[in-house]
Amino acid sequence: MKFFIDTANLDQIREAQDLGVLDGVTTNPSLMAKEGITGRNNILKHYVDICNIVDGDVSAEVIATDFDGMVKEGEQLAELHEQIVVKIPMIKEGIKAIKYFSDNGIRTNCTLVFSAGQALLAAKAGATYVSPFIGRLDDISTDGLNLIAEIRLIYDNYGFETQILAASVRHTMHVLECAKIGSDVMTGPLSSIEGLLKHPLTDIGLEKFLADYKKGN
Ligand code: E4P
Numbered sequence: 001m002k003f004f005i006d007t008a009n010l011d012q013i014r015e016a017q018d019l020g021v022l023d024g025v026t027t028n029p030s031l032m033a034k035e036g037i038t039g040r041n042n043i044l045k046h047y048v049d050i051c052n053i054v055d056g057d058v059s060a061e062v063i064a065t066d067f068d069g070m071v072k073e074g075e076q077l078a079e080l081h082e083q084i085v086v087k088i089p090m091i092k093e094g095i096k097a098i099k100y101f102s103d104n105g106i107r108t109n110c111t112l113v114f115s116a117g118q119a120l121l122a123a124k125a126g127a128t129y130v131s132p133f134i135g136r137l138d139d140i141s142t143d144g145l146n147l148i149a150e151i152r153l154i155y156d157n158y159g160f161e162t163q164i165l166a167a168s169v170r171h172t173m174h175v176l177e178c179a180k181i182g183s184d185v186m187t188g189p190l191s192s193i194e195g196l197l198k199h200p201l202t203d204i205g206l207e208k209f210l211a212d213y214k215k216g217n
Pocket of ligand 1: 006026027028131135167169187
């Protein structure tokens with residue numbers, strides 16, 4: 001299972017990269033705004049800065065919502081760096097753009113996916129990744145993890161190569177459950193990755209080992 005971090009914060013990206021288990025980064029316009037990155041040129045530069053920190057794929061989202069605009073913007077994003085994956089919203093024009101990019105060797109991440117039907121369409125269009133937002137479904141009393149399971153079943157039934165990128169992951173249990181279901185990737189905050197480290201028996205055990213070592217040395 002690949003671990004992506006869902007942030008535009010360079011310090012957090014560095015921290016996750018230093019841990020040695022990071023496979024990529026996802027961003028979105030809200031995450032960019034949160035870091036105060038505004039203006040087209042600054043945003044493009046920020047994507048390159050992220051690519052220079054991590055080894056894996058970096059999702060960069062288009063703002064246009066029409067086919068021509070998405071193609072123009074997506075081609076510009078893809079040219080920035082070989083690690084860039086163009087993030088396209090799950091709308092009718094977006095599906096056309098994903099198909100265009102797939103036919104032209106540009107990798108895509110279909111974002112804002114909330115149903116299995118949408119995920120099926122994204123795969124048919126040739127998306128590299130599909131991003132079901134599980135946390136936002138949980139927020140409205142709908143089981144986000146069930147969506148991951150539905151998509152896994154459908155993709156396996158037909159051998160679709162589109163990778164399931166569980167997005168809007170909020171905590172470690174989301175990560176674990178996605179791993180059990182067989183999600184290809186998860187993207188979440190640094191806390192959802194670092195939370196996997198924690199167990200009180202590990203801390204107690206280590207404290208005891210160190211104390212016992214000191215007694216004899
Ligand atoms: C995915 O690529 C999105 O950036 C993200 O996971 C959305 O998460 P949120 O629901 O926590 O905003």
